[in-house]
Amino acid sequence: MDRIKPMTIKKMILDIVNTESNSLRHSYIAIEKLVTTVLYDYISKQEKEVYSNYRIQSSSKFLEYDIYAPDGFDEYTGSTVLEVKIFRHKRQYRRLINDTVGRFATQEKRMENLIIILVGESPDILDESLVRNSSTTFKVDIWTIDKLIEVCESNIDLFLST
Numbered sequence: 001m002d003r004i005k006p007m008t009i010k011k012m013i014l015d016i017v018n019t020e021s022n023s024l025r026h027s028y029i030a031i032e033k034l035v036t037t038v039l040y041d042y043i044s045k046q047e048k049e050v051y052s053n054y055r056i057q058s059s060s061k062f063l064e065y066d067i068y069a070p071d072g073f074d075e076y077t078g079s080t081v082l083e084v085k086i087f088r089h090k091r092q093y094r095r096l097i098n099d100t101v102g103r104f105a106t107q108e109k110r111m112e113n114l115i116i117i118l119v120g121e122s123p124d125i126l127d128e129s130l131v132r133n134s135s136t137t138f139k140v141d142i143w144t145i146d147k148l149i150e151v152c153e154s155n156i157d158l159f160l161s162t
Contacts, residue, residue: 035084043073078112087120105136117143
């Protein structure tokens with residue numbers, strides 16, 4: 001199979017995100033499924049425990065994570081949660097980050113790392129102050145679509161079949 005260029009992968013993902021069809025909800029579901037499938041494969045290949053669409057009961061409610069790696073992966077050590085956030089307009093990313101960090105900061109279930117994966121056109125300048133929230137007890141990292149493309153490239157066959 002010919003090697004697919006990163007810009008082609010990015011264009012494929014952004015075309016789905018930015019679709020003008022009436023099935024926008026279905027497009028977002030498809031993107032989230034694609035991302036969770038590729039990330040699940042990426043982490044499990046490191047022989048790390050990983051769960052997708054992970055649900056856990058806390059004392060007052062259910063918590064749900066897009067991806068949960070209890071032992072981490074790559075340079076992330078300890079329990080790591082990955083949340084996929086899809087947006088169509090660059091100005092939406094700030095609210096998505098703030099809402100996500102705030103939701104996890106109030107949970108009684110503790111984690112070491114939260115990775116927010118922004119799937120959409122990358123902001124020109126990522127506001128790092130959004131992740132330096134002093135009220136969190138965990139590390140917050142933001143992955144733009146470009147980091148996601150690197151992971152997709154690590155298993156291009158799975159990406160294409162998903």
